[in-house]
Amino acid sequence: xxxxxxxxxxxxxxxxxxxxxxxxxxxxxxxxxxxxxxxxxxxxxxxxxxxxxxxxxxxxxxxxxxxxxxxxxxxxxxxxxxxxxxxxxxxxxxxxxxxxxxxxxxxxxxxxxxxxxxxxxxxxxxxxxxxxxxxxxxxxxxxxxxxxxxxxxxxxxxxxxxxxxxxxxxxxxxxxxxxxxxxxxxxxxxxxxxxxxxxxxxxxxxxxxxxxxxxxxxxxxxxxxxxxxxxxxxxxxxxxxxxxxxxxxxxxxxxxxxxxxxxxxxxxxxxxxxxxxxxxxxxxxxxxxxxxxxxxxxxxxxxxxxxxxxxxxxxxxxxxxxxxxxxxxxxxxxxxxxxxxxxxxxxxxxxxxxxxxxxxxxxxxxxxxxxxxxxxxxxxxxxxxxxxxxxxxxxxxxxxxxxxxxxxxxxxxxxxxxxxxxxxxxxxxxxxxxxxxxxxxxxxxxxxxxxxxxxxxxxxxxxxxxxxxxxxxxxxxxxxxxxxxxxxxxxxxxxxxxxxxxxxxxxxxxxxxxxxxxxxxxxxxxxxxxxxxxxxxxxxxxxxxxxxxxxxxxxxxxxxxxxxxxxxxxxxxxxxxxxxxxxxxxxxxxxxxxxxxxxxxxxxxxxxxxxxxxxxxxxxxxxxxxxxxxxxxxxxxxxxxxx
Amino acid sequence: xxxxxxxxxxxxxxxxxxxxxxxxxxxxxxxxxxxxxxxxxxxxxxxxxxxxxxxxxxxxxxxxxxxxxxxxxxxxxxxxxxxxxxxxxxxxxxxxxxxxxxxxxxxxxxxxxxxxxxxxxxxxxxxxxxxxxxxxxxxxxxxxx
Numbered sequence: 001x002x003x004x005x006x007x008x009x010x011x012x013x014x015x016x017x018x019x020x021x022x023x024x025x026x027x028x029x030x031x032x033x034x035x036x037x038x039x040x041x042x043x044x045x046x047x048x049x050x051x052x053x054x055x056x057x058x059x060x061x062x063x064x065x066x067x068x069x070x071x072x073x074x075x076x077x078x079x080x081x082x083x084x085x086x087x088x089x090x091x092x093x094x095x096x097x098x099x100x101x102x103x104x105x106x107x108x109x110x111x112x113x114x115x116x117x118x119x120x121x122x123x124x125x126x127x128x129x130x131x132x133x134x135x136x137x138x139x140x141x142x143x144x145x146x147x148x149x150x151x152x153x154x155x156x157x158x159x160x161x162x163x164x165x166x167x168x169x170x171x172x173x174x175x176x177x178x179x180x181x182x183x184x185x186x187x188x189x190x191x192x193x194x195x196x197x198x199x200x201x202x203x204x205x206x207x208x209x210x211x212x213x214x215x216x217x218x219x220x221x222x223x224x225x226x227x228x229x230x231x232x233x234x235x236x237x238x239x240x241x242x243x244x245x246x247x248x249x250x251x252x253x254x255x256x257x258x259x260x261x262x263x264x265x266x267x268x269x270x271x272x273x274x275x276x277x278x279x280x281x282x283x284x285x286x287x288x289x290x291x292x293x294x295x296x297x298x299x300x301x302x303x304x305x306x307x308x309x310x311x312x313x314x315x316x317x318x319x320x321x322x323x324x325x326x327x328x329x330x331x332x333x334x335x336x337x338x339x340x341x342x343x344x345x346x347x348x349x350x351x352x353x354x355x356x357x358x359x360x361x362x363x364x365x366x367x368x369x370x371x372x373x374x375x376x377x378x379x380x381x382x383x384x385x386x387x388x389x390x391x392x393x394x395x396x397x398x399x400x401x402x403x404x405x406x407x408x409x410x411x412x413x414x415x416x417x418x419x420x421x422x423x424x425x426x427x428x429x430x431x432x433x434x435x436x437x438x439x440x441x442x443x444x445x446x447x448x449x450x451x452x453x454x455x456x457x458x459x460x461x462x463x464x465x466x467x468x469x470x471x472x473x474x475x476x477x478x479x480x481x482x483x484x485x486x487x488x489x490x491x492x493x494x495x496x497x498x499x500x501x502x503x504x505x506x507x508x509x510x511x512x513x514x515x516x517x518x519x520x521x522x523x524x525x526x527x528x529x530x531x532x533x534x535x536x537x538x539x540x541x542x543x544x545x546x547x548x549x550x551x552x553x554x555x556x557x558x559x560x561x562x563x564x565x566x567x568x569x570x571x572x573x574x575x576x577x578x579x580x581x582x583x584x585x586x587x588x589x590x591x592x593x594x595x596x597x598x599x600x601x602x603x604x605x606x607x608x609x610x611x612x613x614x615x616x617x618x619x620x621x622x623x624x625x626x627x628x629x630x631x632x633x634x635x636x637x638x639x640x641x642x643x
Numbered sequence: 644x645x646x647x648x649x650x651x652x653x654x655x656x657x658x659x660x661x662x663x664x665x666x667x668x669x670x671x672x673x674x675x676x677x678x679x680x681x682x683x684x685x686x687x688x689x690x691x692x693x694x695x696x697x698x699x700x701x702x703x704x705x706x707x708x709x710x711x712x713x714x715x716x717x718x719x720x721x722x723x724x725x726x727x728x729x730x731x732x733x734x735x736x737x738x739x740x741x742x743x744x745x746x747x748x749x750x751x752x753x754x755x756x757x758x759x760x761x762x763x764x765x766x767x768x769x770x771x772x773x774x775x776x777x778x779x780x781x782x783x784x785x786x787x788x
Contacts, residue, residue, distance in 0.1 A: 408742040409713075412763050413660035420667065461660040 004151040011151070014073070015144040015169075016308050021071055022137040022173075023301050024064050026180055029130045030297065031057045031064075032088075033187050036122060039095050040194075043102055043110055051099070058092060080133055087126045094118045134180075138173060145170050148311075165314055168232045169307035175225050175240075176300040182218045183293045186251060189215055190285055193258050197278075200262045212255070219248050236303065243296040250289040257281040347375035351382065363390040392611075399604070402586055403476060410465035410472075417458045417465075424454050475605075482608045487527045489636030494521035494531070494567060498556050501535045505543050514543070514552025521558045524565035525635040530609045537602040538629050542571040545627070564615070564634035575623040584619065651677035653705040655687040655722065656740070657714050661763070665709065665740070679705070684717030688725055691732055705735065710757075712741040712748070720755065727756030 035057045042050035065085045072078045094117045101110035145166055152163060189211045196204040222244050230237045261277055347369040354367030363386060369379040431447050434440065498518045509516055516539070524531075539554070546552035550572065558567035576584060585603045610617045613633050621627035652674070656662040662680045669678065679702075681687045689695030691704070708726070712719030719741065726732045736758040741748075744762040752760055 405713075405742050408763070409658055409661070412742065413658070413664070416664040417660065420664070457663075461663070465660060 008148050008151045011144045011148045012308065012311055015141055015148075016305075017071060017073060018137055018141050018144065019173075019304050019308060021068065021073070021077075022134055022141065022176075023304070024068050024071070025130055025134045025137065026176070026297070026301065028061050028064050028068075028088075029127065029134075029180075030183065030294070031061050032122070032126070032130075033183075035061070035095075036118075037187075039098070039114065039118075043098065043107070043114065054095075061088065077133065077136075080129070084126065084129045084133065087121060087129065091118055091121050091126060094121070138177060141173055142170065164232055165307065165311045168229070169304065169311055171225070171229050171232055172300065172304040172307040175229065176297070176304055178218070178222055178225055179293070179297045179300045182215070182222060182247070183297055185211065185215050185218050186247070186289060186293060189251075190254075190290070193254065193285075197258060197261055197265075200265060208258075215251065219244070219251075236299070239299065240296070243292055243299070246292045247289060247296065250284055250292065254281060254284050254289060257284065343370075344375065347379070351375065351379055354379070355382065358386050363393060395608075395611075398586065399476075399479070403472065406472060407469060410468040413461050413465040414469075417461045420458050421455070421462075424450055424458065479605055479608060482605070483612055487530070487612065487636065489525050489527055489639055491639070492524055492526055492528060492531055494524060494558070494565060495519075497528075497531060498535055498539075501532065501539055504536075505539055508543055509552070512543070512546055512548070512552055514546055514554065516542075516554040517556070519555070519557040521556065521567055522560040522565040524633050525639060526613050526633050527636075530612065531633075534606050534609050534631065537606045538569045538631075541602065541629070542569055542573065542627075546571065546573040547624075561632065564632060566630065566632045568628050568630045570626060570628040572626040575625050575627055576619065576621040577623055578621075581619055581621060585617075651679050651702070651705050652707045652709065653687065653690070654678055654680045654709045655682075655684065655714060655719070656680060656709070656711045657682045658711075661711070682715075684714040684719060684722040686716075687714075687722050688717060691726065692729070704732070708735055708737045709740050710737055712739065712743065712752075720751070723752060723755045723757055 035054055038050040038054040038057070041047055042054060065081070065088070068081050069078065072081055094113055098110040098113040098118065101107075101113065148166055149163065152166070189208070192204065192208045192211050196208050223241075226237055226240045226244065229240070257277060258281065261281065264273070264277070350367055350369050354365060357365045358367075366383045366386070367379040369376045428447070428450055431443050431450075434443055435447065495518060498521060502516050502518060505516065542554045543552075546554075552572060554569065554571045556567065556569050558565060560566075585607045607617055610631055610633065613636065615631060615633040617629065617631045619627060619629050652669070654662060654665060656665065659682075662682075666678055666680070679690070681690060686696070687708075687710075690697045690700075690702075693700055693702075710719050710722060714722065719739065723737060723739070726735065726737060733756070737756070738759040738761060739752050739757045740761050740763060742763045749760050
């Protein structure tokens with residue numbers, strides 16, 4: 001695209017040079033015409049200023065030729081120019097000869113030179129050659145414009161505006177050519193007119209009429225071109241129209257006057273009588289017709305330049321803009337990507353450092369990654385993972401803590417009573433020894449007591465405590481196994497699961513005069529066995545802790561929440577004290593009256609199962625009113641076995 | 644050893660095995676006072692303030708309380724707090740006798756106002772030793788009227 005813009009700029013510059021060339025050729029032509037008029041005037045009317053004007057124009061034309069020689073872009077042009085200049089010099093020489101003859105009073109010879117030598121060279125050869133050069137130049141210009149339009153096609157954002165500008169420039173060339181043509185025609189017509197006025201023969205009249213047809217057509221074309229230019233948005237079309245009308249008007253006035261003069265002539269009136277008319281007509285011709293045409297031609301030449309400049313400006317600015325835009329975008333991309341890469345590197349380093357810290361045991365460290373969304377998200381998930389790791393660790397720690405304490409209790413007993421056993425045995429030994437020697441009644445009673453009470457009691461305590469340890473170990477083992485077997489999530493109908501679990505409590509409920517109501521529950525994707533265990537424990541608790549003081553009512557209700565299920569098990573039982581609400585989820589912890597059998601670890605187990613599903617379990621309660629256990633389980637992200 | 648008055652020692656302990664061991668060792672240490680054993684914190688508080696099931700009871704205030712921390716219904720910390728914040732009972736010496744030896748817990752108990760903290764060791768010897776020492780200590784202390 002940038003190449004296209006560059007090509008357009010080059011083409012524009014070529015067109016500009018070409019236009020200059022064309023204009024200068026046109027000027028030469030026009031000046032030469034005027035020159036010839038001045039020459040004729042000088043010869044016919046003796047006006048000194050005509051001669052001066054003639055010489056001035058010669059100077060101009062000379063300068064133009066010089067400029068053309070340097071500006072000509074093509075070798076062929078230069079050759080042709082040299083040729084044309086030679087012709088021109090010949091004409092000048094001839095005219096000077098005519099002038100010299102005239103000064104010497106040899107009018108007829110002078111006029112003969114003009115008519116027989118200058119005329120054919122000037123109109124027949126010189127003008128035609130210059131026309132030819134101009135036509136070639138216009139052709140080249142059109143070619144360059146076509147090329148430009150082609151390149152413009154590759155620059156979509158140039159669009160209609162620039163295309164219009166080119167069409168405008170092209171149209172300016174055409175306008176110029178037309179005005180030029182009109183000027184040529186009218187100058188020719190003026191000549192015919194002068195001839196006709198000098199000798200109003202029918203033949204001359206015919207010549208005039210023929211020319212008139214062409215002139216009329218030319219005016220029509222002129223009018224049309226002005227209209228076209230208006231459509232193309234070329235400025236100054238009012239001016240052009242005015243000029244055209246002026247020229248038209250002046251032309252027809254001239255024709256009228258000429259006709260009038262002819263009438264007067266054929267009426268036999270003397271030349272002197274209509275001299276004012278004649279001079280007015282000449283005035284019309286020179287100062288209005290010809291000079292307006294001149295102005296029109298000058299303006300149209302300007303318009304070509306302006307149209308050019310507009311086009312060059314727009315293409316240059318667009319190509320400059322496009323280059324600028326591309327460079328800016330490139331820089332921006334470079335800068336942005338550099339920043340992104342730096343951010344990425346920083347983020348990765350933060351992640352790496354963070355994971356190392358956390359990996360070495362500092363579970364409180366959190367990774368912060370700024371700026372980058374993807375890395376930020378990664379850091380977030382990592383932090384969440386650390387959170388749940390820390391959480392899991394906490395649970396484990398508190399489990400172990402509880403365990404160690406709860407194990408100590410039975411161990412105290414075992415040790416203590418084993419020690420007691422030792423003492424008893426020592427006492428027994430003593431008594432037995434003494435009984436061999438005497439048989440103290442007190443001793444005998446004591447002996448009996450030891451054998452019947454102390455020893456059995458001691459052994460019982462030891463046995464109970466060992467059993468207690470065993471229970472705890474089993475419970476802990478069960479807990480530790482949570483997470484060992486793979487989760488097998490499937491779509492579960494929670495209503496069905498609760499109902500089938502509830503069936504198992506039917507007898508107990510009837511005995512306690514209690515009812516269980518299970519409403520429509522949401523479905524969830526989770527492990528069946530785990531959910532059955534959770535359900536079993538929750539219902540078990542609800543049933544176990546009913547208040548005998550009032551008819552028990554257990555309600556199970558729930559709903560879908562986004563991405564999972566939320567289920568509540570509400571009972572109107574004894575309730576749990578506020579300070580115990582957290583404790584009940586702890587290992588071996590129970591709250592309230594310890595009159596109901598239970599290992600105190602059901603809720604810890606349930607909590608682990610729920611956590612395995614990334615869910616939550618919590619409890620709300622009021623002593624004497626009731627308790628509600630709430631469980632939220634998000635849908636598992638897969639169905640079937642997780643490898 | 645002062646046994647002019649039938650002063651009783653209150654033992655708040657829910658494990659019957661522990662309670663028996665403590666009692667035996669107190670006896671071996673020479674303490675012959677009556678030992679009242681209660682197995683939950685709420686009962687202990689009711690007993691001390693003569694409320695609940697003990698309202699209207701005529702017993703005297705015990706000169707010593709042996710208190711376990713892991714009690715059902717009302718745990719040892721709460722009992723300790725209640726005892727030490729009530730005018731009627733805050734002068735009674737309280738000996739915490741419990742399985743946990745976590746320094747944080749120990750500090751907490753002292754903050755709440757306990758007088759002595761004894762960790763139930765697993766070693767029998769140490770246990771009986773500690774109790775015996777307690778017994779000697781008690782024997783030195785003049786039990787008020």
